[in-house]
Amino acid sequence: MTSPRRSAIAVRRPIGVAGSGGSVAGSLIRRLGASRMVTNTGAYLLGTVINRLFPLLLVPLYTRVWSTGEFGAWGFCMTVLNVLLIVSGLGLDAATTRLYYDHHDPHEIRRFLVVGFVLRIAVAVGTALLLFAPLVMIWPWISGGAIPPLPFVPLLLVGSSLQAVVAFNLANARAERRARAFIQIQLSQALLQAVASLALVLAGWGAAGAFYGYAIGAGIVALAAGARFLRRNHTPGPLPWGQMRENLAYGIRTLPVAMSTWLRRMADRVIIGRSVSMTDLGLYQLSASGMAPLSVLMGAFNAAYLPFFYEKRRQGEAALPLIAAMDMAIVAVLAMLSVAVMAVTPELIRFLGPPRYAGAAHMTPALVLAVMLDGIQLQFTKELMFHKRPGLASWMTTPPSLLGVVANIILIPHYGAIAAAWIAAIVSATILIGCIAATRRVERTGHDLRRLALACALVAGYALAASEALPVTPFHLPALAVRLGSGALACAAILLILAPGNIRTVLKALGH
Structure with missing residues (x-):
């Protein structure tokens, strides 16, 4: 008696089933490479x-x-x-x-x-x-x-x-x-x-x-x-x-967004140097250098991703599920990179500067959080840019940035440079919320906002712990183990929050 043939469907494990992690990872790597x-x-x-x-x-x-x-x-x-x-x-x-x-x-x-x-x-x-x-x-x-x-x-x-x-x-x-x-x-x-x-x-x-x-x-x-x-x-x-007029008209409307980025990330340096001292500014500058690896990766990836986004976006609403899934995947990677930088901040600061810069380690987690929130915000403002609505993005970014400058002028003389770091994070969070609301007015993109909010809250909590609670002695094995262990748990939680469903959508698209 011949044995029944095994169906190919019967032995195929769906994405996300236990034991299929290696095959999923291999499939993802192959499709990414192609x-x-x-x-x-x-x-x-x-x-x-x-x-x-x-x-x-x-x-x-x-x-x-x-x-x-x-x-x-x-x-x-x-x-x-x-x-x-x-x-x-x-x-x-x-x-x-x-x-x-x-x-x-x-x-x-x-x-x-x-x-x-x-x-x-x-x-x-x-x-x-x-x-x-x-x-x-x-x-x-x-x-x-x-x-x-x-x-x-x-x-x-x-x-x-x-x-x-x-x-x-x-x-x-x-x-x-x-x-x-x-x-x-x-x-x-x-x-x-x-x-x-x-x-x-x-x-x-x-x-x-x-x-x-x-x-x-x-x-x-x-x-x-x-x-x-x-x-x-x-x-x-x-x-x-005559093309100059169109270029200038579009470009000038994006100028408030760029200026608000400067106000969020750099005007605080002018205020610190002007109202405190250049020495304090040196500490703050080094803490900002600590966030530089994440800022570099975020800015580079968004600049590289835009041509693909515009090309896909011209396909109409059919591309929205893929774009939303890719955005959530980008957010997951960005959040995990942020946690990783926070976990090794004391070592990073010690590498960048001699021991007299040790105080910069307390400011870096808040600045890393601000950079992460800015990166997430770009996933929404690019929709406004596609629809040629940069003015709407300007309204969402400029007022909070100006309020942040006012807060810096008031608080930095009393609390020092650490106030600027946390003000930057708060302003970035406010702008992110505003940009999400503005994007949803123009088009419903399909992003899962509840999962996004939960992931952001998790990273914010880790930033607060890294700044105020976790040990910050550089290259001290017990302290490093605590920071890396807690960071690994945070990264696992981020994956559980953001990965389900989005990986499947991206894999399906890459397979074509």
Whole structure:
């Protein structure tokens, strides 16, 4: 008697059944490796991480070569540089990335890009010229007289103008999915700036040497990338100069969102340096450097993910379940990375600076929490950007950021820099709630908000424990075991909250 044939269905284990973890993991890895989205995103992620990693690796040198006050002065100038990059950009890089997908004819795309390139340079140079005299005049007031305006003001303005050319070429490469060019620009800039800054700082140029190095690296890359862009996009005939109005209209509407990001993450440094001391700012700056690995990964991934998102989003409502599942998967990874950084914060701070910076370890968990909440917020604001509603995102981000500045002005003189760290987390949470509400007004995206809220609350609780309750002695095995053990439990809970259902949806999509 022949035995009945075993059905293939009978031996196939569904995702999530006990004992199937290895097969699920293997399937996930194979599908991820075959996915064009994942390979492209991975390339962009690698380039951005490398670009951001080199400055971070210089921090341990700066903290040991400079005094705490001089390191604080460097952090203050970096804060000003970041706001100059935002103001001189006018949101034009975001406009290039988004409006690129409204054009289809190759000749039309080249004309669009050339006009955008000319506009980007004109705005950056014009902004630098307009801001030079006012910035020199108010510099002693905003720096508390601790930093001379020369050579820092010219260096910051020149650096921001040169970076405009680099940033436009990065936005162009990302929109066109030219991962190789994207990585080349990021890597060459990181290497040149790191080498030039390192040489000048070691030669005794102080904090100014770091900004000379920044300008040198940005200038070389801007010339090379700009020349390659013009060769690649040479187009005869008249150009659609009217396109500038659309670029500016879209870009300026995104400017409040970018400015609110600066207000949340960097205005506190100006207030600390102005109302407390550059030494306290040095401690706060190092605690912010402790959150840098997470911030780098988050920013790099979101920048890399946007082209895929816009492409999928053009497919209509059919893509919403996949996008929601991918967003929740991103949130899960982001939350677990946040917990991991919090768990090793004392060791990270000890690596970045000598023992006199030990107090920074108490501020880092709150700043990491703020970065995580900002990353989650981006998963919702990108929907508003797709629907060309950046003004709505601005209303959700700007008022809480301004209230955060007011709270910093009131509380920092009384409670010190630790107040700024927790205010940043509270403001980020408020903005996240507002952006979710705004997105749901435009479109119901299918995100499970209850599970999202539970995961955020869990990470917030761990941040509070890491800052106030868990042992913070660096490289002390019992203390490290407590932090790693509690962090592992928190990560397991995050997976249980966010993974069910979303992994299956992503796997199914990657299988096609």
